[in-house]
Amino acid sequence: xxxxxxxxxxxxxxxxxxxxxxxxxxxxxxxxxxxxxxxxxxxxxxxxxxxxxxxxxxxxxxxxxxxxxxxxxxxxxxxxxxxxxxxxxxxxxxxxxxxxxxxxxxxxxxxxxxxxxxxxxxxxxxxxxxxxxxxxxxxxxxxxxxxxxxxxxxxxxxxxxxxxxxxxxxxxxxxxxxxxxxxxxxxxxxxxxxxxxxxxxxx
Amino acid sequence: xxxxxxxxxxxxxxxxxxxxxxxxxxxxxxxxxxxxxxxxxxxxxxxxxxxxxxxxxxxxxxxxxxxxxxxxxxxxxxxxxxxxxxxxxxxxxxxxxxxxxxxxxxxxxxxxxxxxxxxxxxxxxxxxxxxxxxxxxxxxxxxxxxxxxxxxxxxxxxxxxxxxxxxxxxxxxxxxxxxxxxxxxxxxxxxxxxxxxxxxxxx
Numbered sequence: 001x002x003x004x005x006x007x008x009x010x011x012x013x014x015x016x017x018x019x020x021x022x023x024x025x026x027x028x029x030x031x032x033x034x035x036x037x038x039x040x041x042x043x044x045x046x047x048x049x050x051x052x053x054x055x056x057x058x059x060x061x062x063x064x065x066x067x068x069x070x071x072x073x074x075x076x077x078x079x080x081x082x083x084x085x086x087x088x089x090x091x092x093x094x095x096x097x098x099x100x101x102x103x104x105x106x107x108x109x110x111x112x113x114x115x116x117x118x119x120x121x122x123x124x125x126x127x128x129x130x131x132x133x134x135x136x137x138x139x140x141x142x143x144x145x146x147x148x149x150x151x152x153x154x155x156x157x158x159x160x161x162x163x164x165x166x167x168x169x170x171x172x173x174x175x176x177x178x179x180x181x182x183x184x185x186x187x188x189x190x191x192x193x194x195x196x197x198x199x200x201x202x203x
Numbered sequence: 204x205x206x207x208x209x210x211x212x213x214x215x216x217x218x219x220x221x222x223x224x225x226x227x228x229x230x231x232x233x234x235x236x237x238x239x240x241x242x243x244x245x246x247x248x249x250x251x252x253x254x255x256x257x258x259x260x261x262x263x264x265x266x267x268x269x270x271x272x273x274x275x276x277x278x279x280x281x282x283x284x285x286x287x288x289x290x291x292x293x294x295x296x297x298x299x300x301x302x303x304x305x306x307x308x309x310x311x312x313x314x315x316x317x318x319x320x321x322x323x324x325x326x327x328x329x330x331x332x333x334x335x336x337x338x339x340x341x342x343x344x345x346x347x348x349x350x351x352x353x354x355x356x357x358x359x360x361x362x363x364x365x366x367x368x369x370x371x372x373x374x375x376x377x378x379x380x381x382x383x384x385x386x387x388x389x390x391x392x393x394x395x396x397x398x399x400x401x402x403x404x405x406x
Contacts, residue, residue, distance in 0.1 A: 003296065005269040007254040014250035017243075018232045025223050031293045032222045033251065034258050034267060035312075040220075041255030045248040047217035048236065051210040052244030055237050064237055066208040090234045093206065109238075 008034070060131070062107040062124050064089040072096075072104060079103040081138040085128065085157065087111050087145060095143060103141075106131060111149035112156055120156055128157075132166065139167040146173055211237070263334070265310040265327050267292040275299075275307060282306040284341040288331065288360065290314050290348060298346065306344075309334060314352035315359055323359060331360075335369065342370040349376055 004012065008030060016026035033041045057063070058070035065071075072078060072092070082103030086092055092105050108123040131137065142157055144150035154170055161168050173191035175184055184192070207215065211233060219229035236244045260266070261273035268274075275281060275295070285306030289295055295308050311326040334340065345360055347353035357373055364371050376394035378387055387395070 003299070005258060005267065005274075007250075007257040007269065008267060011250045011254040014247045018247075019235045020228050020231060021224075027293065027296075028223060029221045030254065031267075031291065034254060035291065038255045041251050044217045044221075045251040045255070047210075047214045048244050048248040048251070051214035051233065051237060052241045052248070054210040055208060064208065064211060064234075066210065071208075088234065088238065090230065093230075096206070 057107075061105045062089075062109060062127070063092050063105055077102075081136060082141065083128075083131065083135075083137050083139070084141045084143050086143050087150065087153070091143065091145075101141075103139075108144070108153065111144055111153040113149045113152075123153070125157070125160070129160070132161065132163070137166065139169065142168065142170040146171075260310075264308045265292075265312060265330070266295050266308055280305075284339060285344065286331075286334065286340050286342070287344045287346050289346050290353065290356070294346065294348075304344075306342075311347075311356065314347055314356040316352045316355075326356070328360070328363070332363070335364070335366070340369065342372065345371065345373040349374075 003009075011030045011033070012023075012026045015021055015029050016023055018026075021029070033044065054066055055064050056066075056068075058065040058073055059068050060073045061070060063070040063072065079102050083106050084095060084101055084103055085106045085108060086095065087108050087110055089107055092107065095101050095105075106124070106128050108125065108128070110118055110123055112118060112120055112123065128140075132140065140157075140161055142154040144153045158168050158170070172195055173188070174195055175181065175188060175192045181189070206212075214233045214236070215226075215229045218224055218232050219226055221229075224232070236247065257269055258267050259269075259271075261268040261276055262271050263276045264273060266273040266275065282305050286309050287298060287304055287306055288309045288311060289298065290311050290313055292310055295310065298304050298308075309327070309331050311328065311331070313321055313326055315321060315323055315326065331343075335343065343360075343364055345357040347356045361371050361373070375398055376391070377398055378384065378391060378395045384392070
């Protein structure tokens with residue numbers, strides 16, 4: 001006799017495949033949904049179905065979009081000559097929250113990861129190069145994650161994009177705002193030292 | 204301009220309503236599902252829909268069941284005269300894992316919680332009383348959670364079920380196996396002292 005009826009086991013397995021949900025959480029969520037009743041369960045199923053059917057990728061920047069173009073690319077007030085290159089659509093959201101960036105994005109769809117067999121050809125790098133030519137880009141800001149794969153991707157792109165009339169910049173590394181120096185790891189602290197800046201003095 | 208397109212926001216909200224999933228996890232799961240592609244998203248939606256349509260409650264014990272009767276009630280090898288009373292279907296799974304219990308269950312569907320306005324009439328207590336009469340139950344084991352609501356429910360049931368020829372027992376409280384005495388809270392340690400037993404010595 002299996003521990004759970006097949007439809008319940010399927011549901012637990014499906015939740016368990018989502019990121020950050022372990023077997024125990026998956027079980028808890030499945031029981032919750034079935035106890036909550038059919039309306040709530042169907043609501044979640046509909047939300048998934050709707051989002052998966054209606055959301056796709058922006059044809060220009062590969063951000064998530066409801067139509068063929070994302071709201072950022074469609075916005076004429078954004079500076080079309082500056083591109084911020086990120087790994088995933090969720091990184092676009094993070095940068096948008098700062099309200100500091102007025103240009104457009106280019107979403108690579110991941111980072112170079114040789115261990116997982118993800119080479120540059122698996123990312124939207126050819127599309128990036130094409131955009132730089134077609135759209136008259138002046139500056140590319142590399143905003144990949146500050147981990148090994150992200151750094152490798154940034155290094156690869158910085159070499160590839162060594163083009164005349166194109167500035168390539170990278171997000172600064174250093175101490176997180178509000179963090180304690182004491183608790184910073186040595187890599188971060190090393191980067192903060194390396195990237196130190198002259199303090200501006202008034203008068 | 205809203206931060207997310209409406210179908211994406213709906214999806215994030217729907218995940219955020221599940222137990223143990225905060226706003227950050229909900230966002231992460233939503234982005235993961237959309238990045239994973241339509242097949243994976245539809246698979247999850249189908250699993251939810253299937254489980255919610257095919258699973259219901261056992262007509263006898265109110266455990267989750269694929270048909271009108273759960274596998275435990277349908278199993279003639281189980282002792283039909285002993286009932287283990289639990290709050291939720293997930294508690295049945297927990298007790299079944301011990302392989303110690305050979306009787307049947309009765310799932311109350313919650314616990315008495317006056318703060319949330321859940322009185323005895325909201326639980327399947329009338330059904331429990333009916334079963335005790337109809338099915339010739341000899342023993343009822345109260346296995347509600349060892350928290351305030353569970354204890355209140357057990358106390359209520361122990362008074363209600365003061366019937367001739369019926370034994371009412373309760374799961375023992377005490378130190379969790381593998382735990383450190385040093386880290387036990389005073390309630391647990393108090394219960395462990397209160398419930399101390401004579402050590403059996405083999406002569």
